[in-house]
Amino acid sequence: DGFSGIEPRGKLVSLDVLDDAGNGKASDVLAACDWILQNKVKFNIKVANFSVNAGSGSGITYDPLNKAVEKLWFNGIVVVTAAGNYGENGAPSGVRFAPANDPFVITVGASDTNGTPEYADDFAAPWSAYGYTVDGFRKPELAATARVMNAPVQKDSYLWRTFPSRKVGDGYMWMSGTSFAAPLVSGAAASVLSRHPDWTPDQVKGALMATL
Numbered sequence: 001d002g003f004s005g006i007e008p009r010g011k012l013v014s015l016d017v018l019d020d021a022g023n024g025k026a027s028d029v030l031a032a033c034d035w036i037l038q039n040k041v042k043f044n045i046k047v048a049n050f051s052v053n054a055g056s057g058s059g060i061t062y063d064p065l066n067k068a069v070e071k072l073w074f075n076g077i078v079v080v081t082a083a084g085n086y087g088e089n090g091a092p093s094g095v096r097f098a099p100a101n102d103p104f105v106i107t108v109g110a111s112d113t114n115g116t117p118e119y120a121d122d123f124a125a126p127w128s129a130y131g132y133t134v135d136g137f138r139k140p141e142l143a144a145t146a147r148v149m150n151a152p153v154q155k156d157s158y159l160w161r162t163f164p165s166r167k168v169g170d171g172y173m174w175m176s177g178t179s180f181a182a183p184l185v186s187g188a189a190a191s192v193l194s195r196h197p198d199w200t201p202d203q204v205k206g207a208l209m210a211t212l
Contacts, residue, residue: 006187033068051179055098082178085130092131105170110146146181
């Protein structure tokens with residue numbers, strides 16, 4: 001109570017691809033993509049959230065992670081990714097890394113509510129990556145609230161031990177970043193699919209871009 005997300009009815013399957021310090025290997029993310037594809041029917045997986053950036057930034061043609069998320073997309077799974085937090089002072093940074101640079105997936109940037117419930121004073125977080133990819137696609141397609149977001153965390157985790165001032169409840173703390181914006185859009189995608197279960201990822205993406 002008091003910490004529910006955008007779609008609290010949604011059922012989650014969590015795949016751990018990072019270590020306690022937030023570092024990982026692209027091969028582990030690729031393995032997660034394979035697992036999702038193999039188990040999408042068993043667990044009724046309709047949306048896959050990737051709050052990670054990986055790859056060399058050289059474009060989508062030969063990047064295996066881009067190929068992996070596209071395979072999910074073409075097999076009926078809506079893929080939502082975080083744009084990245086390497087923007088500086090609101091200037092265009094480009095969106096350089098997989099899977100956020102892929103033209104098919106939904107890439108999500110960060111907005112700041114300015115501490116109020118009103119929409120009129122919201123603004124783009126200055127550290128949120130945006131601009132063109134190496135291949136010339138403009139990203140992100142959507143933005144969502146991503147500053148001072150409350151989320152559950154294990155009490156023996158690195159974050160819980162390292163940032164005690166961010167604790168907001170029993171097993172909850174706040175963080176900021178596009179990694180927290182992407183799941184809001186994933187939840188919105190799940191809500192859309194609950195009403196339109198036959199929609200393709202392209203239709204879900206179009207609906208969200210037209211209404212959010």
